[in-house]
Amino acid sequence: QLQLQESGPGLVKPSETLSLTCTVSGGSISRSSYYWGWIRQPPGKGLEWIGSIYYSGSTYYSPSLKSRLTISVDTSKNQFSLKLSSVTAADTAMYYCARPLSSGWTPFDYWGQGTLVTVSS
Amino acid sequence: EIVLTQSPGTLSLSPGERATLSCRASQSVSTSYLAWYQQKPGQAPRLLIYGASSRATGIPDRFSGSGSGTDFTLTISRLEPEDFAVYYCQQSGSSLTFGGGTKVEIK
Numbered sequence: 001q002l003q004l005q006e007s008g009p010g011l012v013k014p015s016e017t018l019s020l021t022c023t024v025s026g027g028s029i030s031r032s033s034y035y036w037g038w039i040r041q042p043p044g045k046g047l048e049w050i051g052s053i054y055y056s057g058s059t060y061y062s063p064s065l066k067s068r069l070t071i072s073v074d075t076s077k078n079q080f081s082l083k084l085s086s087v088t089a090a091d092t093a094m095y096y097c098a099r100p101l102s103s104g105w106t107p108f109d110y111w112g113q114g115t116l117v118t119v120s121s
Numbered sequence: 122e123i124v125l126t127q128s129p130g131t132l133s134l135s136p137g138e139r140a141t142l143s144c145r146a147s148q149s150v151s152t153s154y155l156a157w158y159q160q161k162p163g164q165a166p167r168l169l170i171y172g173a174s175s176r177a178t179g180i181p182d183r184f185s186g187s188g189s190g191t192d193f194t195l196t197i198s199r200l201e202p203e204d205f206a207v208y209y210c211q212q213s214g215s216s217l218t219f220g221g222g223t224k225v226e227i228k
Binding site for chain 1: 122156166167171218221222
């Protein structure tokens, strides 16, 4: 059974960099042609796609976050990661990692439980 | 960027009733790239429908999706108590965007 688990600091100071990692178990990132994704949800609000990474390392970012965003993959650890720089209170959200249903740009079928990141001094 | 507008914002219905949720796109979306999710408080979203009308694994047949072009619909034929939740549409035909959500609440 595929499982995804987000990890990282729950509190980040304004102007600093938010860093999260998604650890995948029950399946290999490198043996499947999926666009692994990051999605976030501010408290009480809707879902926002942050970006996705192909198993080979190709990245696809939300236009609104592209200038501050880096997503990377470490196949040796079966992990992919998110770095969002120059954060503000508007970046406070539940952050989810997810895997699509199948190869290509299919919707997300497997989700982590999410991790809440608060941006505050 | 394709903007998805969901309506209504909130739907107040009783168990057993039919729910009809709308998702309108600012540009045409291929049916292959339109999906619906359900989200309950404190939980990650759950995929219900992909390809506009195909049910994901384990999804009851009271959930159905339809539509094409810029207008898509999620229908719950008879609401069960566990169906009261927030529903999101999502497109991945051009970048990836979510709608703002429709909350289905108990009347």
